[in-house]
Amino acid sequence: MSSPSGTARTAAEETKLTAPYGSWKSPITADIVSGSDKRLDGFAADSLGRLFWVESRPTESGRAMLVKQAESEQDEPTDITPKDFAVRTVVQECGGGAFSILGDHVIFSNYKDQRLYKQSISSKDSAPVPLTPDYSGPLVCYADGVFDSRFNRYLTIVVKVIQIPLQQLFQSISTATIQKWKVNDFYAFPRIDHKGERLAWIEWGHPNMPWDRSELWVGYISENGDIQNRICVAGGDSSIMESPTEPKWSPEESTNEVLPVYSLNAEFTKPLWDFGLSSYDFLQSPGQKSLIACNYRLNGKSYLGVLDVTQGKMSLLDIPFTDINNIVNRQSLNFYIIKSFSPEMKPYISSPELIEFPTEVPGESAYAYFYPPTNPLFQASQDEKPPLLLESHGGPTVETRGILNFSIQYWTSRGWAFVDVNYGGSTGYGRKYRDRVLGRWGIVDVNDCCSCAKFLVDSGKVDGESLCITGGSAGGYTTLAALAFTNTFKAGASLYGVADLKSLRDDTHKFESHYIDNLVGDENAYFDRSPINFVDKFSCPIILFQGLEDKVVLPNQAQKIYRALKDKGSPVALVEYDGEQHGFRKAENIKFTLEQQMVFFARLVGRFQVADDITPIKVDNLD
Structure with a gap:
């Protein structure tokens, strides 16, 4: 005998249209995805408790602006940044720490010229005033600044792309004496205590990344503003792998x-x-x-x-x-919803399931978020399994999280299963898990992604003949390596991914220039794990997307693997974007990338037609 709830579910299923997975219509369009892909970063509060944040808007070519919390529930948040400016620093390429609130003003890094500007946050239409010299381009960059009220100066991380005398560089910001001491490769988190007497900061040097080994230092600020009597508070013991970070001064000591x-x-x-x-x-x-x-x-x-x-x-x-x-x-316990969506979308939202699956190493597990196909108007036949799109995140020292991501919902609402993998090397699961990838990048991540796909097939959740893989940056490398060294996937997409490990080591920016040494290991591994050297092993089609201003993974990576696969006769397509860097910020490019992946994968899975009207690009050696 069926329960009332069981009968209701059966009745609901009977009202659905039966159509193949992947062919379902969805209101979550690529336009919605690209327009909703705002990035909110760097929250800060002023002395009145008002919130400020940086909002990157794809509909404005990815321009990042400072936004102030609405004055009341009836009001809208206020844009602070004028139209010709953007609050974004390119220090370490990833940026962050691009502004500081100082009383009634904000000091920020402007993206175009990387100069520091000062602007009122209360006067309507106030114009930013430059604080640093104009070097005719982004040749000196600033980040993570703090105000020193005792000496009326601004202390900030500075990165020089060209050689400029320090006295000339700093004269417009501070008249304090510039001390000479042994300079480390990287600095972060300069923080002054409440009395203005001490400065704390984090520093580290090659070949370490800040999460591998770093040091916390404190220096005493003298009467003339010098930093004296520097003390290493934590991280100085070479026998301990320690990485102190985020120093803040306690209100009391x-x-x-x-x-x-x-x-x-x-x-x-x-x-x-x-x-x-x-x-x-x-x-x-x-x-x-x-x-x-x-x-x-x-x-x-x-x-x-x-x-x-x-x-x-x-x-x-x-x-x-x-x-x-x-x-x-x-000084408040209130929560504010800054980003929301229409209630009509809720029935189309696929909720993530945190899964743990066995890896190739006996006794070891890896983790992922699985999103099943979800659409209130469609269902597939009972004997059909959905196609799977597996995503491998970038980094690799980051993690994916089970949050609302319309890029994922775009797939699941059309009848795809989607899995976001936290392979060995990801954060969020402890240092031991994070260190699994050291010396084995291109092996651990690839094996874990393949193990995840196999786990979902064996669990009956997806179709084993319709497995596709995508990823950006380090995830793009994992995609290319998976296609070169395994036969698990039907097709793949690489977004600004790595094809040649040696070229990456030689060409990338300073922050990551030794990162790859710890990930890859000995010199032979650079050749053995580079997909560019094994194009003969590629057995399925791939589509590549690349920004032409990328300084992390240079465009020649995508161009080399594209030419090699094309010459070999393997199906391949390359999409290049002017004005895009490492990660796409413009709405039109986010939309195009998403739609082209959809029609590319649907075509190669081969058992359904997408419901959207999308014109596919030409795939070499296939069209």
């Missing part, structure tokens, strides 16, 4: 010792790809308790808690959010 405040086997911050991270902040307590609001990641989940430093106890907050970042003390 009770000891000069370095003491742990709470012990938990979890990740309390993200890897330092971007400047301006804020994973915790101090709270003002009515009872004068020492409290810290913080978030952490444990086994693929985000948690937000309040830590009582005195008692060493953590109180978790019961909130519905799946991803937590940018903790800012604004």
Whole structure:
């Protein structure tokens, strides 16, 4: 006998149209995806508790602008940045930390010339005033700045692309004496204490990345503004792999010792790809308790808690959010919904399932988020399994999270299954898991992606003959390597991916110039794991997308693998975008990339027609 709920489900299914997976109509169009792909970064609060953030808008060619919180619930947020400016720094290419709120003003890095500007945040239509010299281009870049009220100066991370005398470089910002000491390769998080007497910062050097090994330093600010008596507070012991990060000065001090405040086997911050991270902040307590609001990641989940430093106890907050970042003390416990979508879309949203699957290494597991096909108007026949699109994230030292991503919903609402893989080397699962990829990039990530696809096939969730793979940057490399060295997938897409590991090492920017050494290992591995050297092993079609201004993975990577595959006679297509860097920011390019992948994969899976009217590009050796 059926239950009432069971009968209701059967009735609902009977009202659905039966059509092949992948052919379903969906209101989540590529226009919606590209227009909704705003990036919100760098939240900060002024002295009045008002929130500010940087909003990157694809509909404005990816321009990043400073936005101020609405004055009331009836008002809209206010754009601060004038039309001819963009709040974005290119320090370390990934940027971040592009602005600071100083009283009634903001100091920000302008994308076009990378100069620092000062602008009022309260006067309507106020014009930014330049603070740094004009070098006729982005030749000197700034990030992660803080204001030193004691000496009325702005301290910031500076990266010189050309050789400029330090005195000339700094004279427009600070008249403080420039000291000479041994300079490290990288710096981050300059932070001044509440009395203006000490400066803390993070530094690290090649061949380390900041999440591998870094050092926390404190220097005393003298009467004339010099930084003196520098002390390495943490990370100085070469026998310990330690990476301190995100220093902040406590409102009160009770000891000069370095003491742990709470012990938990979890990740309390993200890897330092971007400047301006804020994973915790101090709270003002009515009872004068020492409290810290913080978030952490444990086994693929985000948690937000309040830590009582005195008692060493953590109180978790019961909130519905799946991803937590940018903790800012604004003296309020209110939550604001900054980004939302129409309720009509809700029935089309596929919810992620966190899955754990076995890898090729006995006893080891890897993780992924699986999204099943979801559409209230369509269903497939009972004997059919959906095609699968597997995505391998970039980095590789990052993680994918189970959040609302319309790029994923674009696929699932059309009848595709989608899986977002956190292969070995991803963050969010501890240092041991993150270090699995060291010396084995191109092996661990590829094997884990193939194991994930096999797991889903064996579980009966997807069709084993309709497996496709996509990825950007490091994920593009994983895609190319999977197609070169395995026969798991039917087709692939690489977005600004790596084809030649040696060229990447030789050509990439300073921040990542030694990153690859730790990932690849010995010299022979550079050849053995480069897909460009094994084009004869490619057995399925691939489509490539590349920005022509990319300085992380240069355009020659896509161009070389395209020419090699074309000459070999393998089906391949290349799409190049003028004005795009590492990651696509323009709405028209985001849309085109998404739609072309859809028709490319649908054509090669070969058992359905897409419902959208999309004109496919030519695929060499196929058309």
